[in-house]
Amino acid sequence: MRDYTFFQGARFYISNIFRSERFDIDRLDMSWADEERPEFCRGLRVIDHREGSTEMVDGEEADSLIYSLAYISSKDSDSGPGAIDMYLLNALKTKDFLVSNHEKLEVAKPKEDLLH
Incomplete structure (x- = not known):
């Protein structure tokens, strides 16, 4: 598996920072040699596999996304692993990546089987 990709004609190194059943979030870093800094040089790539x-x-959106992922991951809640996927679905739809601007993330909990 290669650890780089090309975007706007420049080579970016990829570091995967989050993976779920549905999403991958990669950090993209580029080193430039010319005097002019490219328009996009560091950021995140969110891949929806479904x-x-x-x-x-x-920029600020990437900072909000990282903060929100860390907040949701560290929060001790009963929402389970689907909370991050629900947050990402809402954030990508609204283009608002700060978790505090979203309603409470409710995830359907699996029904427990009764043992007789």
Whole structure:
């Protein structure tokens, strides 16, 4: 598996920072040699494997996304692993990546089987 990709004609190194059943979030870093810094040089790539779509996020949006992922991951709640996927679905739809701007993330809990 290669650890780089090309975007806007430049080579970016990929570091996967999050993976779920549906999403991958990669950090993209580029080193430039010329005097001019490219428009996009560092950021995040959010890949939705079910929809086959990719979203690039940088700047304040990337900061909000990282903060929100860390917050949801560290929060001791009963929402389970689906809470991050629900957050990402809402964030990608609304283009608002700060978790505090979203309603409470409710995830359907599996029904427990009764043993007789």
